[in-house]
Amino acid sequence: MPKVTLENLEKLAADAEAARAGMRADLCVCVGTGCVSAGSVALVDELKRAVKDQGLDGELKVTPTGCNGFCAHGPIAVIQPEGAFYERLKAKDAPTLIQKHFVDSTPLEDHMYRDPETRELVPLEKDIRFFAKQQTIALRNRGIVDPEDIADAIGRGAYRGLRKVLAEDMAPEALIQMLIRSGLRGRGGGGFPTGVKWQSCCAAAVERSETPYVVCNGDEGDPGAFMDRSIVEADPHAVIEGMIIGAVAVGASEGFVYLRKEYPLALERLYKALDQARAWGLLGDSVMGTDFAFDIIVHQGAGAFVCGESTALMASMEGRAGEPRAKYVHSVEYGYRNRPTVLNNVETWAVVGQILDRGPEWFASIGTGDVSESPWGGSSGTKVFSLVGNVNNTGLVEVPMGITLREIVYDIGGGVPDGRAFKAVQTGGPSGGCLPEGSLDLPVDFDTLQKAGSMMGSGGLIVMDDRTCMVDVARYFIEFLLDESCGKCTPCREGLTCLNEILTRITEGKGRDEDLGLLEDLGAVLKDGALCGLGQTAGNPVLSTLHHFRSEYEAHIRDGKCPAGTCKALIKYTIDPETCTGCTLCARVCPTECISGEKKQLHTIAQDECIQCGTCLDACKDDAVLVE
Amino acid sequence: MALTVNGEPHPFREGLTISALMQEKRFSYPLKTIFVNGARVDRKAQDTTLLSDGDKVDVIHLMSGG
Amino acid sequence: MIQVTIDDKTLEVEAGTSIVDAAKSAGIFIPTLCHTDFLEPEGACRVCSVEIEQNGRFQVVTACNYPIRGELTVKTASERALATRRTVLEMMLARWPQVKVVRDLAKHLGITEPRFAHPQKNEDPHACILCGLCVRTCREGVWQNVLGFEGRGASRRVVMPYDGVxxxxxxxxxxxxxCPTGAIQMMDDPNHPADAARIRRAGMVVTKEMVLLDDDQCKMRRAGTAHLVEIMNDYDLLPVNNYRFGSSDDAHKISSPHFVKRFTQNIQDGCALGCDMACAKGSDDFEITTGPDKGKRVCVDGPEYETAGGTTNMGIFDPEWCIEMNYYCDHYGVDTISYCTLMAFVMECYEAGVLNKERTGGLELPFGAADAAMEVLHQMARGEGFGLVAGQGVRRMKKMFVADYGADPDFLNDIGMESKGLEYSEYVTKESLAQQGGYGIALKGAQHDEAWLIFMDMVNKQIPSFADKAEALHYFPMWRTWFGLMGLCKLPWNDVEPTDNAETDEPAKVPKHVAGYCDFVAGMTGQEVTPADLIRMSERVYNFQRIFNLKMGFGQREHDRIPYRSAGPVTATEYESRAERYDKQLAEEVDFDPAGKSTDEKCAALRTWREDRYEKLLDAVYERRGWTANGIPTLTTAKALGIDKMDGLVDLLTANGAAQ
Incomplete structure (x- = not known):
């Protein structure tokens, strides 16, 4: 295999592109975790076989790629360069797809995307509304690069930013200034200016004559979030390139990726990418033929949410229990093994190469950033979100900073399904906050979301419809956080326990008038008193729902009612005599067999035995099941 | 101009502190107790205590070894 | 210095001072729970929350672990700080309503009843409140690490591994x-001591000293005995080139920082389970460069001072070589001290022409010949080549070299550093007569573990007369023998010392620790003992051993002889290297004017004087011990000690002129 050098990178890239251009088409099949679960690995095999069977080996290439993002519609194949989009493919569809699209030159309509509103077929990916407003930097190679083939990545521009840094022999401070000018702020949730972080690390390293470390935080633990996983699965070389550049900037010779064990595919691809990068001379004693030496070691996290906190992560890497320590002295000064350490999140590392390649001004031109006065000015670039919950188009999206929540939820997400009303969107993961309809026109950036009582977090976005009880949502997140709290400090351990107790009581209809005050006090002690970032923000789900949906709490406490109709202790299911057709469906699905009634007769629910599971409600085709 | 250190003469100079004397004598062992003219000098004061000509200094190394 | 304002007081503190410490120095009280002076602050309980203002930013921080690094205003009782502190205590009170320390702190903050119910409410007044002091003390304080937290969040609790004992x-x-709540109770000791609590109290004294004082004193936990390398060099006691010299300009190359850097196992190890001193060290991931394990990465147990001192004694100043030699000695079952001292002898013989390449099987072995010295070690283990000769030790080599190579027996006896057949351990004793006796009279041979009197004698000048030295050579060997009787290690006795030890009558004896050992014996056996009783125990055994030696053909004055190298300069080079010292001694103490004399003449005069003093020392020690002039315990002594009932003892002593 070739050794990549400063001189030959461009030629290697040109060769890879030429090979691609020489083909008639490239069938890019998503092999991200979602599509793999839906059978896309077999699809790749069958497509390759079908290409061969049709004698099209020399003309068609089949490329397994990272997550396409439109997960709800997988497995997905996009035919490049034209961009034809096929969805919900099974392995058995492979011969038909090849036959129709390439031999008969007629599209395979059964597997084309149909716009839910217009009901019209949308043949090209770029015309699908889900993709229309997206702009990709971190995910730029998703769906087009084979993450297991370094040549393919180089063909798409990987390591060009690094080459620039090494070829121009850029001074660390100049490099750091470029990062600061770009306005890049940490994508893990903190929003700390990346260049400033590197600068502090450099200063500490010089002052103490220590070799610093660079660390990539891939311990994504928020329920429903899969941004980092998808980036590593789709484009591991972007992360590696970013880390090498970071190492040049701060003078590190060792880097670490902390990636959770529950991400087997991401781990597999990362290991392969690292092996290839070493073999190609991009890591090791002589990076790109220069005298710069750097290598990356992978630490597998055992799946503790708290290990996403930087100091807990480093404790875990050191072989100790993953518990945070006070950050009065930052880890850029005393981090991993007490050395100065730069820790950035996967997404942050993944955009660094691009910033160097295309220039900080290009990056700063996207989004709302303005660093002319302070590195904290606005939010530059794009942000990746995992869009989930009660939204039509669930998936992974990358949007420019400053886009509104409404655009994400409605234009990209396609709105709330089943014609239900939007109620809230939860941003920032479990310790983020819930924002109501009135906040939908807020621009999405670090500072605005924080001011609104939520946060950017690492990019979880959960849409909730009107059948979501906000007290129950707060209880759910508090329960999650209590389960994941390390238990080291009193406010987090005892505070969450008490919050959970009170919220549970409220959802059970046993709330008391003074409870709202107690919730606020406990939220405050977490914010001021907890040891780490996780604890300090753990009150957010309660405080933000209390702020925006206070009446819902009051309804539970004062009226004994759950307005959303989900708190089991407060609701009763009945069957409407007017609309019930006696179809017997509800009686058949009821797990406790408490629904009785003859065929074509009115059915009734025995309240004593009903467990409020809601199965009948979901099953009834005539909306005859009522919730009180 | 001399001090007596553990029974042996040692040259005296103005401004000589106990700590400096320890360095001159290469008394580097940390566990020791120092008496000047029979009075014990606190460990913390050894950097600042000035010696006078003719002082009798006893440095007791608290080591009974290996 | 940094200016900080705490409440209404402004003071200057050193950068890095915690708010708690700064407040304390200003007489301002900040309540704490999980904080204590001798452990790293943890910031876990949050009881010490205060509000700070820096650059116009207000923030609540924990005072125990917030380091003051820039100008700062602290409000210890601002509304926001108090709100945090109160709610923290309220939550704790809800969970542990009967625990006194929680109740007191809550009361101090004006809380008597919590506003909320806690699902894990525990009415036990001695409940564990998860402050973590025990876990941290066990880990940071006593280095045991047997306590830890298990479970996350609400299920967090303190356990030993796998929830067992x-x-x-x-x-x-x-x-x-x-433990501030009494949640930890000690179990009965399976050995059923008479008074376990008394033993524990005695042990706690040393534990506390180790935790609080060791880093300032001997650094036994950080560096172990290796810290002595540079100290011995400073005091001219580090053996160099077969004990010719006591220091070297190269000593810095092998000083303790080189080893500390390598020590990866600053933890309790298998030396003595549970020892707070934990001086045994390990060097992990060490790559072996010679011999059968070449290329392997191994863990080396050590090195200790003696192994490093033995290395310099061969004129080798390479810490890596020392660790590898340490490894192979352990691996082959060879004592590092004996190996080093016999190799130093071989090297001097080589330089003196007693040995040559022909006689060593082709090895060049002058001082500093590291590779060849390592090869001899491998040959010793394989039982081949020159290893077969060297492996027999100094005493037999002397005889062989005289018989086979016609070497000068007087010279070999002077420089062959052994007594009773045991190679010398690694201290230069030339300037300490008492220590010469410490080596020479020791029952098992030239080992320093009966008496180490160099500092008392040579540096401190505490035992000037023969009678003083004899007293020390009675007390300390008896005292150290007592550790052997008990199966205890001597190091905790005097390698960490109470802060007020210097003010005691006999600091060298560390009286407080001796009293602790009395408590230990009494706690174990139920019998009260005095320090004198402990010495008596040793005297009985020690004299019995001496008589046993006599029975086996040793144990007389002639067996207490020492090689002259340990008492003075054998060669002109040695004399000249410390000429000022020796000339002064000749002039002031020997009544011999060195002016105009040749080095050989001066050497001879000094030798006569020093050898005579050694004989006088033996006389004094024997007398103090109740032995004859030939070094044999008299029958009176044996009777006084109650060891005279042994079969044949009276006949044995009578036959050896000790019947009186």
Whole structure:
């Protein structure tokens, strides 16, 4: 295999592109975790076989790629360069797809995307509304690069930013200034200016004559979030390139990726990418033929949410229990093994190469950033979100900073399904906050979301419809956080326990008038008193729902009612005599067999035995099941 | 101009502190107790205590070894 | 210095001072719960929350672990700080309503009843409140690490590994000592001592000293005995080139920082389970460069001072070589001291022409010949080549070299550093007569573990007369023998010392620790003992051993002889290297004017004087011990000690002129 050098990178890239251009088409099949679960690995095999069977080996290439993002519609194949989009493919569809699209030159309509509103077929990916407003930097190679083939990545521009840094022999401070000018702020949730972080690390390293470390935080633990996983699965070389550049900037010779064990595919691809990068001379004693030496070691996290906190992560890497320590002295000064350490999140590392390649001004031109006065000015670039919950188009999206929540939820997400009303969107993961309809026109950036009582977090976005009880949502997140709290400090351990107790009581209809005050006090002690970032923000789900949906709490406490109709202790299911057709469906699905009634007769629910599971409600085709 | 250190003469100079004397004598062992003219000098004061000509200094190394 | 304002007081503190410490120095009280002076602050309980203002930013921080690094205003009782502190205590009170320390702190903050119910409410007044003091004391304080937290969040609790009683727990009781609620109770000791609490109290004294004082004193936990390399060099006691010299300009190359850097196992190890001193060190991931394990990465147990001192004694100043030699000695079952001292002898013989390449099987072995010295070690283990000769030790080599190579027996006896057949350990004793006796009279041969009197004698000048030296050579060997009788290690006796030890009558004896050992014996056996009783125990055994030696053909004055190298300069080079010292001694103490004399003449005069003094020392020691002039315990002594009932003892002593 070739050794990549400063001189030959461009030629290697040109060769890879030429090979691609020489083909008639490239069938890019998503092999991200979602599509793999839906059978896309077999699809790749069958497509390759079908290409061969049709004698099209020399003309068609089949490329397994990272997550396409439109997960709800997988497995997905996009035919490049034209961009034809096929969805919900099974392995058995492979011969038909090849036959129709390439031999008969007629599209395979059964597997084309149909716009839910217009009901019209949308043949090209770029015309699908889900993709229309997206702009990709971190995910730029998703769906087009084979993450297991370094040549393919180089063909798409990987390591060009690094080459620039090494070829121009850029001074660390100049490099750091470029990062600061770009306005890049940490994508893990903190929003700390990346260049400033590197600068502090450099200063500490010089002052103490220590070799610093660079660390990539891939311990994504928020329920429903899969941004980092998808980036590593789709484009591991972007992360590696970013880390090498970071190492040049701060003078590190060792880097670490902390990636959770529950991400087997991401781990597999990362290991392969690292092996290839070493073999190609991009890591090791002589990076790109220069005298710069750097290598990356992978630490597998055992799946503790708290290990996403930087100091807990480093404790875990050191072989100790993953518990945070006070950050009065930052880890850029005393981090991993007490050395100065730069820790950035996967997404942050993944955009660094691009910033160097295309220039900080290009990056700063996207989004709302303005660093002319302070590195904290606005939010530059794009942000990746995992869009989930009660939204039509669930998936992974990358949007420019400053886009509104409404655009994400409605234009990209396609709105709330089943014609239900939007109620809230939860941003920032479990310790983020819930924002109501009135906040939908807020621009999405670090500072605005924080001011609104939520946060950017690492990019979880959960849409909730009107059948979501906000007290129950707060209880759910508090329960999650209590389960994941390390238990080291009193406010987090005892505070969450008490919050959970009170919220549970409220959802059970046993709330008391003074409870709202107690919730606020406990939220405050977490914010001021907890040891780490996780604890300090753990009150957010309660405080933000209390702020925006206070009446819902009051309804539970004062009226004994759950307005959303989900708190089991407060609701009763009945069957409407007017609309019930006696179809017997509800009686058949009821797990406790408490629904009785003859065929074509009115059915009734025995309240004593009903467990409020809601199965009948979901099953009834005539909306005859009522919730009180 | 001399001090007596553990029974042996040692040259005296103005401004000589106990700590400096320890360095001159290469008394580097940390566990020791120092008496000047029979009075014990606190460990913390050894950097600042000035010696006078003719002082009798006893440095007791608290080591009974290996 | 940094200016900080705490409430209404402004003071200057050193950068890095915690708010708690700064407040304390200003006489301002900030309540704490999980904080104590001798452990790293943890910031876990949050009881010490205060509000700070820096650059116009207000923030609540924990005072115990917030380091003051820039100008700062602290409000210890601002509304926001108090709100945090109160709610923290309220939550704790809700969970542990009967625990006194929680109740007191809550009351101090004006809380008597919590506003909320806690699902894990525990009415036990001695409930564990998860402050973690025990866990941290066990880990940071006593280095045992047998306590830890298990579970996350609400299910967090303190356990030993696998929720059992860890066999590694030695019952030091430090955890129970620091526990603020009484949640930790000590179990009965399976050995059924008469008074376990008394033993624990005695042990706690040393535990506390190790935790609080060791870093300032001997650094036994950080560096172990290796810290002595540079100290011995400073005092001219580090053996160099077969004890010719006591220091070297190269000593810095092998000083303790080189080893400390390598020590990866600053933890309790298998030397003595539960020892707070934990001086045994390990060097992990060490790559072996010679011999059968070449290329392997191994863990080396050590090195200790003696192994490093032995290395310089061969004129080698390479810490890596020292560690590898340490490894192979352990691996082959060879004592590092004996190996080093016999190799130093071989090297001097080589340089003196007694040995040559022909006689060593082709090895060049002058001082500093590291590779060849390592090869001899491998040959010793394989039982081949020159290893077959060297492996027999100094005493036999002397005889062989005289018989086979016609070497000068007087010269070999002068420089062959052994007594009673045991190679010398690694201290230069030339300037300490008492220590010469310490080596020479020791029952088992030239080992320093009966008496180490160099500092008392040579540096401190505390034992100037023969009678003083004899007293020390009675007391200390007896005292150290007592550790052997008990199966105890001597190091905790005097390698950490109470802060007020210097003010005691006899600091060298560390009286407080001796009293602790009396408590230990009494706690174990139920019999009260005095320090004198302990010495008496040793005297009985020690004299019995001496008589046993006599029975086996040793144990007389002639066996207490020492090689002259340990008492003075054998060669002109040695004399000249310390000429000022020796000339002065000749002039002031020997009444011999060195002016105009040749080095050989001066050497001879000094030798006569020093050898005579050694004989006088033996006379004094024998007398103090109740032995004859030939070094044999008299019947009177044996009777006084109650060891005279042994079969044949009276006949044996009578036959050896000790019947009186």
């Amino acid at each position: 860890a066999p590694e727990c030695v019952g030091c009781g430090a955890c129970a000592f620091v």
